[in-house]
Amino acid sequence: MLSKLKLSILIGSFLILAALPMVAESEMIDEPFYIDLMARVMIFSIAAMSLDFILGYGAMISFGHALYLGLGTYAVGIMAHYELTNGWMQLLVCISGTAFIAFILGLISLRTSGIYFIMITFALAQMFYFLGISLEAFGGDDGLPIDTRSEFFSFFDLNETWNMYYLILGTLVVAALVLWKIINSRFGMVVRGSHSNDARMQAIGFPTFKYRLAAFVIAGVVCGLAGFLLGNLTEFLTPEYMHWFRSGELMIMVMVGGMGTLFGPLFGAFAYLMMEDFLANFTEYWQFYFGPILILLVLFAKQGLWGMLPGKEDISDE
Amino acid sequence: MSEPLLKVEQLCKSFGGVVATDNLDFDVMPGEIHAVIGPNGAGKTTFVAQIAGMLKSDSGSITFDGNDIAGKTAPERSHMGLARSFQITSVFKNFTALENVALSIQAHAGHSFKFWKRASGDKTLIEPAQKILDDVGLGDKALNLAGNLAHGQQRQLEIAMALATSPKMLLLDEPTAGMGTEESEIMRKFLNDLKGDYSMLLIEHDMDTVFSLADRVTVLVYGRGIATGTPKEIRNNAEVRSAYLGEDE
Numbered sequence: 001m002l003s004k005l006k007l008s009i010l011i012g013s014f015l016i017l018a019a020l021p022m023v024a025e026s027e028m029i030d031e032p033f034y035i036d037l038m039a040r041v042m043i044f045s046i047a048a049m050s051l052d053f054i055l056g057y058g059a060m061i062s063f064g065h066a067l068y069l070g071l072g073t074y075a076v077g078i079m080a081h082y083e084l085t086n087g088w089m090q091l092l093v094c095i096s097g098t099a100f101i102a103f104i105l106g107l108i109s110l111r112t113s114g115i116y117f118i119m120i121t122f123a124l125a126q127m128f129y130f131l132g133i134s135l136e137a138f139g140g141d142d143g144l145p146i147d148t149r150s151e152f153f154s155f156f157d158l159n160e161t162w163n164m165y166y167l168i169l170g171t172l173v174v175a176a177l178v179l180w181k182i183i184n185s186r187f188g189m190v191v192r193g194s195h196s197n198d199a200r201m202q203a204i205g206f207p208t209f210k211y212r213l214a215a216f217v218i219a220g221v222v223c224g225l226a227g228f229l230l231g232n233l234t235e236f237l238t239p240e241y242m243h244w245f246r247s248g249e250l251m252i253m254v255m256v257g258g259m260g261t262l263f264g265p266l267f268g269a270f271a272y273l274m275m276e277d278f279l280a281n282f283t284e285y286w287q288f289y290f291g292p293i294l295i296l297l298v299l300f301a302k303q304g305l306w307g308m309l310p311g312k313e314d315i316s317d318e
Numbered sequence: 319m320s321e322p323l324l325k326v327e328q329l330c331k332s333f334g335g336v337v338a339t340d341n342l343d344f345d346v347m348p349g350e351i352h353a354v355i356g357p358n359g360a361g362k363t364t365f366v367a368q369i370a371g372m373l374k375s376d377s378g379s380i381t382f383d384g385n386d387i388a389g390k391t392a393p394e395r396s397h398m399g400l401a402r403s404f405q406i407t408s409v410f411k412n413f414t415a416l417e418n419v420a421l422s423i424q425a426h427a428g429h430s431f432k433f434w435k436r437a438s439g440d441k442t443l444i445e446p447a448q449k450i451l452d453d454v455g456l457g458d459k460a461l462n463l464a465g466n467l468a469h470g471q472q473r474q475l476e477i478a479m480a481l482a483t484s485p486k487m488l489l490l491d492e493p494t495a496g497m498g499t500e501e502s503e504i505m506r507k508f509l510n511d512l513k514g515d516y517s518m519l520l521i522e523h524d525m526d527t528v529f530s531l532a533d534r535v536t537v538l539v540y541g542r543g544i545a546t547g548t549p550k551e552i553r554n555n556a557e558v559r560s561a562y563l564g565e566d567e
């Protein structure tokens with residue numbers, strides 16, 4: 001259960017996000033740029049949340065999670081390139097494609113644990129990154145513009161900024177709700193238990209591997225959806241999203257927001273991207289300054305920003 | 319005489335040069351408590367891990383309830399009715415006592431690909447879990463985090479989790495490990511209550527517990543069973559006295 005305070009903050013944040021386009025375009029503010037910025041933040045929030053689902057709750061420290069972000073953009077981009085712009089079809093390909101790849105990669109990587117798991121997820125994702133670079137048909141490392149955004153309903157044109165924005169917000173809210181339900185379900189208990197003590201879980205009768213694999217696939221698919229949105233928002237396909245640096249960024253967002261809190265990473269993504277924006281105004285070496293801030297945060301707030309709030313009942317087991 | 323529930327023949331396991339289980343023959347009759355004693359490093363925990371399916375044996379056979387279980391995984395053996403407890407307390411510290419036991423029940427209540435309904439509000443798990451906690455005397459601690467329980471209570475929870483899998487046989491690895499005399503006494507009474515309802519392989523350092531509970535005792539030294547007999551026979555066995563009991567006295 002979430003504490004009342006945390007629940008209020010969460011709902012409050014969603015309400016602010018819902019009101020943001022109106023405020024940003026109002027005469028008083030008139031900064032439509034914020035709409036795009038927050039749309040981006042929300043997409044990375046979804047991706048970070050999906051990573052926390054396996055990292056924070058299942059101790060699967062994937063250092064290649066951005067791969068699925070990239071795969072999502074490729075699904076949209078490649079299909080749009082061949083003029084297959086039907087959004088439902090693209091969505092189907094995106095979901096089944098990321099599920100399939102996550103299944104195969106999970107099958108390989110989940111046989112290892114600890115540092116080996118980190119390394120193998122890293123290596124497998126880098127393989128896809130280099131594959132992306134070598135695909136000249138889709139622009140190689142330059143990437144490829146996506147000419148047409150996904151087409152869902154005639155009355156819901158994604159070229160309208162507001163429509164795009166609310167599609168992303170809707171996905172974020174639904175993803176947060178669904179992942180939260182899963183974490184507290186029987187399935188979620190198995191994943192969390194195996195994080196805490198896998199040998200114990202097996203001794204009481206759980207064949208944990210298949211549950212961990214399923215969790216890995218769910219996280220991949222949700223992150224793939226974030227990629228689907230990202231491709232549509234940026235109208236650009238690039239292997240750069242699969243690069244390990246992006247995976248590292250997602251991990252940082254999770255840590256800043258609070259590992260094993262699910263909702264913390266939403267704020268982690270916000271804090272990270274805002275900080276990047278803010279520090280980048282002063283220096284191109286902004287990461288140099290970001291490092292110490294991160295270390296302080298990890299030292300003094302083990303559960304990140306979310307953990308600074310009172311109420312500890314949603315901490316995952318470890 | 320009936321068939322043994324557990325029958326181990328010529329079991330072996332080495333770690334590099336260390337022989338932890340050395341051609342061991344062992345059996346447990348239905349309803350029997352068969353204790354295994356031996357000095358530190360004798361191979362007791364290794365033996366339990368081999369039976370529970372967490373360690374692969376080098377050779378030998380393990381028959382449980384009439385089935386050769388050599389090729390079975392640990393969760394499969396749990397479903398056949400083997401339940402183990404751990405020498406080092408392995409409860410889920412950040413779950414409540416109730417959730418710990420409910421998890422055991424869940425493991426034996428069909429598959430867990432159930433993604434929506436809140437597990438901790440699921441009466442089919444919570445009610446039997448509460449009952450088991452009541453039985454072991456932890457009923458009023460149900461909503462405490464397992465990690466906040468006293469050591470002795472965690473050891474009891476450890477066994478409650480094993481009981482919740484509705485086992486035919488308990489493999490108990492030093493249930494009184496790290497306990498004071500008072501806590502040990504409570505555990506001994508508790509195990510005595512279970513006597514007859516479950517077959518048990520009981521590993522124990524505390525001789526009072528062993529000699530008061532066990533029907534038979536096997537002495538393990540360097541992975542070899544050097545003697546098996548009733549508690550009385552073991553107490554009077556000269557070889558055992560010099561190899562093991564003698565050290566303590």
Ligand SMILES: Nc1ncnc2c1ncn2[C@@H]1O[C@H](COP(=O)(O)OP(=O)(O)OP(=O)(O)O)[C@@H](O)[C@H]1O
Binds near residue numbers: 359
């Ligand atoms: N995973 C392992 N790798 C290498 N050696 C091991 C391993 N597990 C146990 N051993 C060795 O096997 C021998 C038996 O160990 P085991 O833990 O089974 O003894 P034990 O009888 O349970 O001892 P204790 O009374 O201290 O619990 C020891 O020499 C130990 O060092």
Ligand SMILES: [Mg+2]
Binds near residue numbers: 363364405
């Ligand atoms: Mg031991």
